[in-house]
Every structure is written in structure tokens, then in C-alpha cells.
Amino acid sequence: MPFLAVTIVAAIVDLVVLAVFHIARPDVDPLTRPTSEYALGAYGAAAGVATGIVGLGALALAWAVRAQTRPAAIVLALFGAAKVAQAFxxxxxxxxxxxxxxxxNVLGNVAFFALPxxxxxxxxxxxxxxxxAPLAAAGLVVAVVAVLAADLHGAFGVAQRIYLVGCSLWMLAVAAVGIANLPYRSRSTS
Structure with a gap:
């Protein structure tokens, strides 16, 4: 359960930081510019920390789901490791x-394809x-295609932000479902 809680906190932090950057950094055009540009200039350290936190959340989730789905856990761990490294x-x-x-950019591309x-x-x-779960996974795959298509039409930034929000919401949902489905253990009164 502690690993799932780490994932939930990481996903929420990521969503909040992304929202705050839209207000704090109006110089980064959300329609055309990648979110990684928040690391340049004012509040850049916060962007790096948020990226690292997302990676740690993914690593925690990979650990939590490893018994149920080892292939997904391995790929999720790859995503997490790429995000942690990307922060540096x-x-x-x-x-x-x-x-x-x-x-x-290489780490970002690894992470981009790994989570879906x-x-x-x-x-x-x-x-x-x-x-x-099937609809959420399909949504992430569609988001990848949308980002690739949007890049060709000058709307990379907005498509990437939708994709990143989808990734954080997917991790949040998987962790929340995991917590909700933990077996209840009552305390013994003896």
C-alpha cells in the first residue's frame, strides 16, 4: 500500500505543477512548446523535481503491480527510470x-512510448x-498518435499536455484501484 500511496501523491503533484506552470510561465506557449521548456528559466528546478517525482511514482507503481502483471511492471519501471534520469x-x-x-530527448522518447x-x-x-482499464489504455495509445500527428501541424504542445495529463490520471487510477481492492484486515481483539 505505501507504494500505491507514493504513486497517488506523485500523480497529483505532477498535475498540480503542470497547472501552476500554465499560470507562472506564460512565456511557454502551451499550444506549440513542449512542457520540458518549463525547466528553462524561472522555476526550472521545480520542473526537474516534478519530472523526477513522476518517475518515482511510476517506479513505485511498477513495484506494486509486479506480482499481477510482470511485463507491464517492467515497462512501467523503464518509464519511471527514464523520467527520473530525464530530471537531471x-x-x-x-x-x-x-x-x-x-x-x-532520448529519455523523453523512451518514456513517451513506454507508459502507453x-x-x-x-x-x-x-x-x-x-x-x-481497456478504454484508458486505448486512450493513451490514441494520445500518442495524436501527439505525433499534432507535431506535424504545429500543435505539439497542447497534444503533449493532454497526453501527460492522461498518463498521470492513468497512474492515479491504477493506484487508487489497487488501494480500493486491498483485502481488508480487521484487528484481532484477542
């Missing part, structure tokens, strides 16, 4: 190319307790 490699400013920025894959792999294990 900020994106490059536009027009600049560094090894740290390249590392950020984990969601698909977890459907069978989750479906008996969470009837919306």
Missing part, C-alpha cells in the same frame, strides 16, 4: 544542441478490478 538532463533552449539536451505500452500490457490484470 534539461532540454536545450531553441537553437542550441548539447549532449544533455540530446539525452533529455505498460497500460496496454496491464489491461488483462487490471480489467477484473477496473472495468475502464
Amino acid at each position: 538532463f534539461p532540454i536545450d533552449p531553441p537553437g542550441v544542441e548539447t549532449a544533455a539536451g540530446l539525452t533529455h 505500452l505498460a497500460a496496454v500490457l496491464a489491461v488483462r490484470a487490471l480489467a477484473p478490478r477496473w472495468r475502464w
Whole structure:
């Protein structure tokens, strides 16, 4: 249960930080610019911390579900590790190319495809307790396609934000379902 609680807190922190950045950083165009650009300039450290927290939440969730769905847990752990590592490699400013920025992009691409894959792999294990699991996994897969299509049409930022909110909501839902389905253990009075 503590691992599921870590995941819930991480997902909520991610959603709150993303919402706050829309207010605190109006210079980052949410329609066209990636969320990683919040790490550049004011409040950049908060963006890195939030990314790391998401990764830790995913690692905690991977540990919590490992017995029910090992393939999904492995891919979820890959997502978590990529996000934790990505927190230490900020994106490059536009027009600049560094090894740290390249590392950020590679880790971001790994994470981008890993979480929807984990969601698909977890459907069978989750479906008996969470009837919306197949729809949620399909939604993340559609979000990946939408981000790729939006990138071609100059709307990468908004599609990425929808995808990231979907990822955090999926992790939050899986953890909440896990907590709700824990066996109740009454205290013995003897």
C-alpha cells in the first residue's frame, strides 16, 4: 500500500505543477512548446523535481503491480527510470544542441512510448478490478498518435499536455484501484 500511496501523491503533484506552470510561465506557449521548456528559466528546478517525482511514482507503481502483471511492471519501471534520469538532463533552449539536451530527448522518447505500452500490457490484470482499464489504455495509445500527428501541424504542445495529463490520471487510477481492492484486515481483539 505505501507504494500505491507514493504513486497517488506523485500523480497529483505532477498535475498540480503542470497547472501552476500554465499560470507562472506564460512565456511557454502551451499550444506549440513542449512542457520540458518549463525547466528553462524561472522555476526550472521545480520542473526537474516534478519530472523526477513522476518517475518515482511510476517506479513505485511498477513495484506494486509486479506480482499481477510482470511485463507491464517492467515497462512501467523503464518509464519511471527514464523520467527520473530525464530530471537531471534539461532540454536545450531553441537553437542550441548539447549532449544533455540530446539525452533529455532520448529519455523523453523512451518514456513517451513506454507508459502507453505498460497500460496496454496491464489491461488483462487490471480489467477484473477496473472495468475502464481497456478504454484508458486505448486512450493513451490514441494520445500518442495524436501527439505525433499534432507535431506535424504545429500543435505539439497542447497534444503533449493532454497526453501527460492522461498518463498521470492513468497512474492515479491504477493506484487508487489497487488501494480500493486491498483485502481488508480487521484487528484481532484477542
